[in-house]
Amino acid sequence: MSRWWWVVPAAGQGRRMRADRPKQYLELDGRPVLAHTLERLHRAMPEAGLCLCLDADDRWFDPAWVPFADWRRVTGGSERVDSVANALAALAEEATDDDFVLVHDVARPCVWVEDLRRLAGVLVEEPAGALLATPVADTVKRDDGQGHVHATVPREGLWQALTPQGFRYRLLRDALALARSRGLAVTDEASAVEALGVSPRLVASRRDNLKITHPEDLALASHVLATQAALDGDPLPTSPTPQSWQEN
Ligand SMILES: Nc1ccn([C@@H]2O[C@H](COP(=O)(O)OP(=O)(O)OP(=O)(O)O)[C@@H](O)[C@H]2O)c(=O)n1
Numbered sequence: 079m080s081r082w083w084w085v086v087p088a089a090g091q092g093r094r095m096r097a098d099r100p101k102q103y104l105e106l107d108g109r110p111v112l113a114h115t116l117e118r119l120h121r122a123m124p125e126a127g128l129c130l131c132l133d134a135d136d137r138w139f140d141p142a143w144v145p146f147a148d149w150r151r152v153t154g155g156s157e158r159v160d161s162v163a164n165a166l167a168a169l170a171e172e173a174t175d176d177d178f179v180l181v182h183d184v185a186r187p188c189v190w191v192e193d194l195r196r197l198a199g200v201l202v203e204e205p206a207g208a209l210l211a212t213p214v215a216d217t218v219k220r221d222d223g224q225g226h227v228h229a230t231v232p233r234e235g236l237w238q239a240l241t242p243q244g245f246r247y248r249l250l251r252d253a254l255a256l257a258r259s260r261g262l263a264v265t266d267e268a269s270a271v272e273a274l275g276v277s278p279r280l281v282a283s284r285r286d287n288l289k290i291t292h293p294e295d296l297a298l299a300s301h302v303l304a305t306q307a308a309l310d311g312d313p314l315p316t317s318p319t320p321q322s323w324q325e326n
């Protein structure tokens with residue numbers, strides 16, 4: 079039977095946030111961003127194992143924020159891709175080739191539990207892996223490097239890649255190893271898998287799965303959490319795990 083693993087890269091410095099600490103430790107509605115994110119992942123799959131990538135010099139982390147029974151701390155790397163690769167290396171003894179690995183940015187605390195479960199359901203059927211994504215909703219411009227428009231880019235067929243992004247353990251490990259050995263600039267897991275000639279499935283996400291990146295995003299995330307609670311009554315539904323992936 080295949081196991082499920084969450085890999086959460088949380089070793090970034092949050093430089094664009096310009097705060098006094100890494101953004102995963104900023105307070106969002108009374109708790110650190112990291113605690114919100116881990117709670118959602120846990121609600122979706124409480125039995126999964128967690129690999130949490132933290133900076134070697136992290137002085138903010140508190141293990142009390144981790145709701146998983148089975149979790150391990152992994153030292154992050156210099157880029158996001160290095161942190162994820164370190165997590166996969168740390169799982170080498172425990173994970174089998176066919177285990178499922180879902181990578182989710184710690185900086186995305188607003189992801190819906192329903193979307194996490196839907197993605198997991200797709201992954202069971204999809205050997206190429208899958209990622210949450212959303213179609214581009216605005217007109218897209220390419221600049222000329224001097225602040226003027228060079229061209230309007232047709233947005234038909236364009237999606238914004240979000241997280242989680244999920245793959246079988248071996249596929250992701252091999253893809254990241256190849257991408258790193260070639261020095262490819264991969265900013266998400268899917269692009270490493272694409273470099274192997276494999277096309278991961280796009281799974282439509284709710285659009286409010288934002289990544290806290292810039293200072294104004296924290297207030298936006300707070301507003302999203304409140305809106306989700308008002309819309310749903312319970313933004314973290316605890317309905318039973320879908321059979322489709324529970325039995326795999
Ligand atoms: N060496 C790194 C760099 C980033 N991340 C993680 O990757 C995710 C997405 O990265 P990003 O939003 O760029 O976060 P930061 O690197 O923290 O932000 P910045 O680029 O503004 O410094 C975050 O969860 C971040 O903690 C990581 O684990 N290891």
Ligand SMILES: C[C@](O)(CO)[C@H](O)COP(=O)(O)O
Binds near residue numbers: 240
């Ligand atoms: C993985 C990601 O969140 C998908 O949108 C994104 O690529 C991370 O990019 P960043 O520049 O490291 O924030």
